[in-house]
Amino acid sequence: MSSISTRKVLQACIVCAWSSIAWGDSFTNHAGHAVIGRLTAVSNNMAVIGGRAYPLSIFPDAEQARMRDLLQVPSDLPPALAKRRRALRERYLRNEALLKAGAKTSEAAARQRADLESAWRHALNKADIDRATRAYWLSHLLD
Numbered sequence: 001m002s003s004i005s006t007r008k009v010l011q012a013c014i015v016c017a018w019s020s021i022a023w024g025d026s027f028t029n030h031a032g033h034a035v036i037g038r039l040t041a042v043s044n045n046m047a048v049i050g051g052r053a054y055p056l057s058i059f060p061d062a063e064q065a066r067m068r069d070l071l072q073v074p075s076d077l078p079p080a081l082a083k084r085r086r087a088l089r090e091r092y093l094r095n096e097a098l099l100k101a102g103a104k105t106s107e108a109a110a111r112q113r114a115d116l117e118s119a120w121r122h123a124l125n126k127a128d129i130d131r132a133t134r135a136y137w138l139s140h141l142l143d
Contacts, residue, residue, distance in 0.1 A: 074136035
């Protein structure tokens with residue numbers, strides 16, 4: 001019976017580790033097949049893995065969440081929170097237009113701005129969303 005030396009086993013382990021790093025991550029789709037490659041983007045309901053674009057819908061929700069976590073991409077806002085954001089954003093833009101037109105003093109505009117940002121922060125804190133999504137949207141009221 002032939003034996004394998006420790007040196008060869010170590011080399012094989014190193015090669016295996018490096019090849020898995022080169023391949024990147026592995027994500028399992030609904031059919032149970034693994035999609036292997038480096039995850040580079042998640043946007044517009046698509047995931048780019050290993051240079052190829054895949055619809056996010058082919059992956060279970062848990063895998064989609066893992067992809068977003070890996071790239072620190074926020075989840076979509078729930079519809080009610082997205083509606084609240086649009087309403088606050090419109091009020092914010094109206095406030096800035098009134099300030100620019102001279103119909104509002106800078107102090108009144110600053111108070112209104114602070115009130116709107118506080119309302120947005122409160123709405124985010126009440127919502128059932130993950131921490132990364134909350135942190136992202138906290139500073140993106142005007143996007």
